[in-house]
Amino acid sequence: MRLKYTMKLAKRRLSRFEKKYRVTSKKFMEEWSAEDLEGKDLEYVEWAGEYNLTKRLNERLNALTSIEHVSS
DSSP: OHHHHHHHHHHHHHHHHHHHHTSOHHHHHHHOOGGGSTTHHHHHHHHHHHHHHHHHHHHHHHHHHHHHHHHO
């Protein structure tokens, strides 16, 4: 399924940021700002974008999974 593959790629990109800064993406979104990052604004926007993309993909996957369970 293409959606699962896209989710896997997004999680991989999030993982790079988390390893680099040693903080979870959730904590980053709740507490960090662009000034906390080496790349400043661009890196902040990239990380936040990946986080939001992952959230939306996860919501879609959950919706599809629930539909599959209902139709089974």
